[in-house]
Amino acid sequence: MPVVASVVTQDVRFPTSLDLDGSDAVNVDPDYSAAYVRVVLDNGEEGHAFVFTCGRGNEIVTSAMDSYGRLLVGRDADELVGDLGAASKRLVHDSQLRWLGPEKGVSQMACGALVNALWDIRARREGKPLWLLLSEMSPEEIVSVVDFSHIRGALSPDQALDILRRGQDGKTERIAALEADGYPAYTTSPGWLGYSDEKLVRLSTEAVEAGFSMIKLKVGGALEDDRRRLALMRREVPGVPVAIDANQRWEVDEAIEWMNALAEFEPYWIEEPTSTDDILGHAAIRRAIAPVRVATGEAVANRIVFKQLLQAEAIDVLQLDATRVGGVNENIANLLLAARFGAPVCPHAGGVGLCEVVQHFSFFDYAAVTGTQEGRFIEYVDHLHEHFAEPVRIERGRYAAPARPGTGAEMLPESRERWTFPAGGGWVEVGDRAAVTAPHETPAEV
Ligand SMILES: [Mg+2]
Numbered sequence: 001m002p003v004v005a006s007v008v009t010q011d012v013r014f015p016t017s018l019d020l021d022g023s024d025a026v027n028v029d030p031d032y033s034a035a036y037v038r039v040v041l042d043n044g045e046e047g048h049a050f051v052f053t054c055g056r057g058n059e060i061v062t063s064a065m066d067s068y069g070r071l072l073v074g075r076d077a078d079e080l081v082g083d084l085g086a087a088s089k090r091l092v093h094d095s096q097l098r099w100l101g102p103e104k105g106v107s108q109m110a111c112g113a114l115v116n117a118l119w120d121i122r123a124r125r126e127g128k129p130l131w132l133l134l135s136e137m138s139p140e141e142i143v144s145v146v147d148f149s150h151i152r153g154a155l156s157p158d159q160a161l162d163i164l165r166r167g168q169d170g171k172t173e174r175i176a177a178l179e180a181d182g183y184p185a186y187t188t189s190p191g192w193l194g195y196s197d198e199k200l201v202r203l204s205t206e207a208v209e210a211g212f213s214m215i216k217l218k219v220g221g222a223l224e225d226d227r228r229r230l231a232l233m234r235r236e237v238p239g240v241p242v243a244i245d246a247n248q249r250w251e252v253d254e255a256i257e258w259m260n261a262l263a264e265f266e267p268y269w270i271e272e273p274t275s276t277d278d279i280l281g282h283a284a285i286r287r288a289i290a291p292v293r294v295a296t297g298e299a300v301a302n303r304i305v306f307k308q309l310l311q312a313e314a315i316d317v318l319q320l321d322a323t324r325v326g327g328v329n330e331n332i333a334n335l336l337l338a339a340r341f342g343a344p345v346c347p348h349a350g351g352v353g354l355c356e357v358v359q360h361f362s363f364f365d366y367a368a369v370t371g372t373q374e375g376r377f378i379e380y381v382d383h384l385h386e387h388f389a390e391p392v393r394i395e396r397g398r399y400a401a402p403a404r405p406g407t408g409a410e411m412l413p414e415s416r417e418r419w420t421f422p423a424g425g426g427w428v429e430v431g432d433r434a435a436v437t438a439p440h441e442t443p444a445e446v
Pocket of ligand 1: 247271272298
């Protein structure tokens with residue numbers, strides 16, 4: 001019987017701050033990073049996973065993964081991978097470590113990565129990409145991996161089973177459709193706050209020509225800049241839906257005022273208008289700015305907060321993230337909650353590797369949960385894909401179905417080596433020019 005021989009972490013960072021890729025009103029200078037982990041079995045099998053961070057603090061997440069990893073070393077791997085519901089509970093509800101959350105922040109992200117690494121082993125063993133593995137699992141087994149604690153009142157196991165059983169109708173055809181045509185994407189690449197107007201228009205025009213369903217702009221720096229950029233989009237790139245993203249920048253009243261000043265440009269949604277934890281604030285904003293949709297989720301820590309956002313009618317669109325919550329299991333719960341409340345899921349992506357991993361959840365959602373792509377698309381950002389074993393493929397503005405067995409998280413060993421912080425060859429060349437090595441000041445008004 002194979003056992004977990006080691007859990008190996010790596011602090012991998014990319015100097016994206018050099019070009020202001022990924023800049024927004026709050027994250028002004030991210031160096032996209034991956035707290036990377038491999039769960040290695042004594043028979044040579046490996047499961048890969050990572051947590052995305054913006055640079056500083058990546059070492060905290062790797063250290064948390066080391067701590068949680070000790071709970072796995074020496075354990076029977078077949079037992080862990082054969083019952084991923086129990087494996088997840090063993091990590092998430094560890095009697096001592098849970099004090100650090102519970103179920104939020106660094107500890108939840110670290111747990112999620114280890115859970116995902118176990119799913120990676122399972123998917124590799126079955127020779128399937130994660131989305132297909134999930135789509136072909138029975139409704140009963142899917143329900144068995146979900147932790148229903150604290151969400152039962154909104155979604156019971158029986159209700160989840162009903163959703164998944166309905167999702168079996170036409171599943172084979174939908175899997176074939178995904179393999180042939182993929183899943184719609186929207187792009188954030190043109191809209192970073194640090195980009196010039198010329199670059200915004202040029203990249204947006206290219207995105208429309210490439211077939212993307214929507215473009216997203218960062219907002220919330222200065223109102224006049226937001227009005228100018230949105231007017232520019234409407235004039236120079238007409239006809240394409242434009243979503244906007246404030247990255248939690250505003251107070252509730254401020255969000256309503258700011259959005260009223262942008263309403264004439266008819267944004268498709270406003271993303272993260274205020275603190276992700278402010279459920280009632282989101283609900284107030286949503287009521288005040290209708291019909292503009294409210295979207296959030298990339299910083300939502302767990303299924304319990306998503307449950308409340310849905311119960312409070314605080315969001316129109318649920319944006320799950322692949323490495324924020326407690327792994328595949330909790331994202332299945334999030335998909336089922338969204339299905340129960342009729343909210344479309346449009347996953348958060350970008351960063352480094354998030355596109356590669358999060359696409360699997362939308363593919364599964366279409367194949368075996370909601371069976372629809374209406375009002376749904378996966379975020380796309382065109383950075384750093386070349387570092388992955390199976391980079392995402394975008395064809396005619398759609399994500400092509402990933403085919404490689406696993407969760408999509410595997411980063412090439414030479415990339416990990418070169419960008420290990422701070423000793424990798426890439427970082428020796430960058431020296432102190434990146435934000436992570438020469439910290440900028442946080443703007444005073446933030
Ligand atoms: Mg966002």
